Amino acid sequence: MxxxxxxxxxxxxxxxxxxxxxxxxxxxxxxxxxxxxxxxxxxxxxxxxxxxxxxxxxxxxxxxxxxxxxxxxxxxxxxxxxxxxxxxxxxxxxxxxxxxxxxxxxxxxxxxxxxxxxxxxxxxxxxxxxxxxxxxxxxxxxxxxxxxxxxRYWWALPAPVRAWFVRRVAVVGAESTGTTTLARALSDHYRLPQVPEFGRQWSRQRPGGLDAAWASVEFDLVARVQAQWEDEAAALTARPLLITDTDVLATSLWHERYMGSRSASVEALAASRRPDLYLLTGDEIPFVQDGLRDGEHIRHDMQESFRRTLAAGPVPWVELQGSHEERMAEAIALIDELAAEPRPMSxxxxxxxxxxxxxxxxxxxxxxxxxxxxxxxxxxxxxxxxxx
Structure with a gap:
């Protein structure tokens, strides 16, 4: 029995x-x-x-x-x-x-x-x-x-509380400016989970491929999934820091690039979840075609759009130029300074x-x-x- x-x-x-x-x-x-x-x-x-x-x-x-x-x-x-x-x-x-x-x-x-x-x-x-x-x-x-x-007490924080305390750094920029390369390298340097760009994945799998006309609803999807991936990584990171390859605000700029105007819903989501620092990768480097990029002719215009948008917003930002090593060195100095101060609470x-x-x-x-x-x-x- x-x-x-x-x-x-x-x-x-x-x-x-x-x-x-x-x-x-x-x-x-x-x-x-x-x-x-x-x-x-x-x-x-x-x-x-x-x-x-x-x-x-x-x-x-x-x-x-x-x-x-x-x-x-x-x-x-x-x-x-x-x-x-x-x-x-x-x-x-x-x-x-x-x-x-x-x-x-x-x-x-x-x-x-x-x-x-x-x-x-x-x-x-x-x-x-x-x-x-x-x-x-x-x-x-x-x-x-x-x-x-x-x-010091990261071990004692539940996942949703960890996500709130995380200092978030978003790497953004026009096509072929080194955003993904820099975001990956910084995440590896700090031993953080990777937060890739969902929009890039969606471009590969979307019905009709790159030749099909874009719809506004696609950017809502990209923004929501990007935010979800970011929050999931923030809850799992072993320290209060996260580096992301793009963010929801960048999705809003891509909506404007393809649809001719900003999306109110994407803009609202971006305003509700601002990072602590933007790193804008410079467009002084040569354009490299990877099979998905279609904006070489407007790359510098897109970069200027990023500059105007970041300058008008409340989040600190820095444009990084030079070699990969030079960009890394400047980015690490900025992130170290940010990470040294915990998220303030009254x-x-x-x-x-x-x-x-x-x-x-x-x-x-x-x-x-x-x-x-x-x-x-x-x-x-x-x-x-x-x-x-």
């Missing part, structure tokens, strides 16, 4: 609550929510964003929904001052939390946190307190540390407006104990303020 699988124990609680800024979501947050899901029939995750923060609460909630679809993730604005010693502040924060709950889920009977404020919050909600990984011993990471150095409300002096004596003692256990480089006081 084959062995029977062990019965899965029933959840101990009906409705669990996890709160935080999730600024940004990281492995510690996901572990905390998974622990709550394991012992609660349903779990509400509340993203308590403030107007001082530069990443919207809804985007953070979307990231969590992708990572943990079985949790109910909601978001609200909480600009109340963080003061653990103030009953008024506690009441204000609790009111925001209660307003985000769905009455159909029933009252909260479990609150899951890592930090010591969970005891007070659970008491105010008439719930049990589930403390998970106190002092962050298992997963020594916090949103504050990630904001200051995302590359400080959360707690860091911007609250000092440790606002903490109650009881919470201070608990947090200092956690800080000692976690090590001299951890600032649990700040982390606790941030997550409440």
């Amino acid at each position: 084959s062995a029977q699988p062990a019965a899965v124990p029933a959840p101990r609680y009906r409705h669990g609550l996890v709160i935080g800024k999730f600024y940004p979501p990281h492995a510690g947050h996901l572990s905390l929510i998974r622990q709550a899901l394991a012992c609660c029939e349903r779990v509400t995750v509340e993203v308590l964003a403030s107007s001082a923060e530069s990443v919207s609460g809804e985007l953070r909630a979307d990231w969590l929904r992708v990572c943990l679809p079985s949790a109910r993730v909601v978001t609200g604005v909480d600009d109340e001052p963080v003061d653990y010693a103030s009953p008024t502040a506690w009441q204000a924060h609790t009111a925001v939390m209660l307003s985000l709950l769905d009455p159909a889920d029933g009252p909260v009977d479990a609150v899951a946190t890592s930090d010591s404020y969970g005891a007070e919050l659970a008491s105010r909600l008439g719930a049990s307190w589930l403390q998970v990984d106190p002092g962050r011993q298992a997963l020594p990471v916090s949103g504050r540390r990630i904001r200051s150095d995302p590359a 400080p959360p409300l707690s860091e911007a407006h609250v000092g440790a002096s606002t903490m109650s004596d009881g919470l201070r003692v608990g947090a200092e104990r956690e800080k000692t256990a976690a090590g001299p480089h951890d600032d649990v006081l700040t982390d606790a303020l941030e997550e409440c």
